[in-house]
Amino acid sequence: MGPGVTPSGQTTAPERSKAAWHDLRMSILARTPLSLGDLRRDLSFSAVFSGFLAMFVGLSGTLALLFSAAKSSHLTAAQTSSWVMSVCVAIGVTGLVLSWVYRAPVVTAFSTPGLALLASDMNRFSYADVIGALIVTALVVTVLGFSGLYARLVERIPSAVAAAVLAGILLPFALGVFRALPSSPLLVGLMVATYLVARRFAARYAVPLALLIGLIVAGFTGSFTGAAFAWTLPSLVFTAPSFSLSATLVLALPMTILALASQHLPGLAVMKASGFGRVPATPLVGVTGLASLLSASFGAHTTTLAAITAAICAGPEAHPEPSKRYVAGLASGASYLLAALAGGVLAGAFALLPPALLAALAGLALTGSLLSSLEASLREAAWREVALLTLVVTASGVTFLGVGSAFWGIVVGLAATLVLRPGRTA
Template identity: 45%
Template sequence: MEQVAQRTLSGDTTLSAISAGFAAVLVGFASSVAIVLQAAAAAGASEAQMVSWVGALGLGMGLTCIGFSWYYRAPVVTAWSTPGAALLVTSLHGVALSEAIGAFLFSGLLTLILGVSGAFERVAARVPIPLASAMLAGILLQFGLSIFTSLQTSPTLVGAMFLAYLLGRRWLPRYCIPLVLMTGFTISGLLGEIRADQLTWSFGGLQWVAPAFNPAVLLGVGLPLFIVTMTSQNLPGVAILRASGYSQVPVSPVVAGTGLSALVLAPFGGFGFNFAAISAAICTGPEAHPDPAKRYVAGIAAGVFYLLTGLFAASVVMVFAALPQAMIAGVAGLALIGVIATSLASASAQADTREAALITLLITASGVSFFGIGSAFWGLAGGLACHWLMRRGH
């Protein structure tokens, strides 16, 4: 039976799925690893402990991506909580590192309890698909726009990548994103924009920090970290899976699994794990594989690349710093064009939810934030309120 499963994975593996996994990790790390390092610095972590944070996060995301994607045969991509990391940057000043670790454990325990109880899944199941699709489109809109804002600042690099995308979509649709990646690396190298001289390769290591439990820190850091992660990361992440047609994936076990991962890895700096949003969209879209049933390989590939980033945690920051930002923005935007188009089509498909979906999209795309909670949550809340009012009127 195991040999059959291995042959199935081998048969389902394509270059497009592997490149989608790589693009997801590239975008996920490059867009927010600096925030994670700032959070570690705010907690007073040493350089070796910062390496441990990146290593623990890479290990946790890698194992959960591989495990859940393999088990559910769906591209279940996990990530660290970027809004949570941003929260830590501002809230960990003056907090001892051991107390910060205690807050991470508290947040992971709450996540585990929420997943085991099934409460989060019951809430997520009440979100209509058109509103979930509209929220996804609103989240991704800025990434699509970044193609053309980057084109203004780096016309040669981004223009070549955009041309590669168009040619790939026309003649090699399954290898479109690999072609974009190859073009980006090639043009960046020719232009001298990859700072390869700064790169050194070395293994990372995990460092244990014994937790300390300060009630004020648990409530002031751990509880907000839990709330922000649930509202700003897990809700959009679940919406992406639902909007992409992967309704067979049960939410509660994944949420519980991310909470358990945080409990195990928090002493090493793994402050929290959750459903991915942006990077998941890259793996759930048609560019990963034309057949939705085979896109789980992209999730597994993302997990493998996450494990590699954790293994080489001491070098990963320099790698992403060496790449031009215009290339990263171009890869992200071009990899998400198909997902944006599908999300817009799903959001506007039903006349009775079209207005609520539009409100969801506009609020989400606006980037507004209240009480430290991002626009994805408020967009969904506004859309649901509009949907409820419209239905009450009939």
């Protein structure tokens, strides 16, 4: 019996952690370094636009929630600015570094479920206690990521289930295009028509052209809200943390579960379903956890892998060749860094746009990824029932025990696999 092996033949936790670190080092060292020449050769407008769009979609629906949470907790303007800047910097840096190292469209985001929790409960605690809870959350995620424990869990998810989860995540956005049609028929109708015509003659520019037409129509029809906004200097405000058992139980514990179950798990499933399963989960989860740890004292809540916006960068709209889609990940990271410097303008710009335009833009941008994931999930007849159950639960939008439908879709998919496809993991 070798060292680090239990009598039952299983490796011990220290040995598993050591193996995870070894795999991480080897996965980085084995890669051909990306050069600026490679980047210039692979650069494309569609990939850069997809990266910008990922940032645009990622922030458009969540900045308002962030400002609401800050207001309910009576944060100062400087503290709120620090929150926006620090979380955008964390997302931007992690997206740039991971996309560069792994030549894959690694898109990160902040935890939207975690933000919703903060908006609901952070006003019950001092700001220092909230910062302490954010640090605890980040520390736990970092340890689980770099130890390799979380990666081994994700590796057990069958490809059909991962693809079905992605399809279930994206389906509501595709449906949202036509749900927005009755309220803004001209705007949405012309955006859809432009998208279809462009797909026929200039497929890579279909989404940018649809956005352009949407902006023109919104301007002519007076659909902009006319909200005023102004650029303000960004700032970082350090807050010394304090740690309380109450804040740990009420904030840190659920935020950790939400980050791992509702963000990282579907995020890794999206990467796998989009053909980038070669990227190891260990550095993705570990690095985002480390970024959260370093930025928490400036107000940033948990940085995680993205799911919905990752599909924008990992899908065929970014580039027909998967090997060149990493540019979209780099562009997304760079866009978040720019957003960190222009938080005031960005928030006002999002408030200015009509909701129907945002809904149509998101749905059209994700159409290609939805089609690819549906094809992958239903390709093999033996897996179709498992995939359908997974897709339906994920698309339902159900929330149970505070955890979203993407997690429960994976749970149902794995349960169905055990019953219908015992012993199968492919």
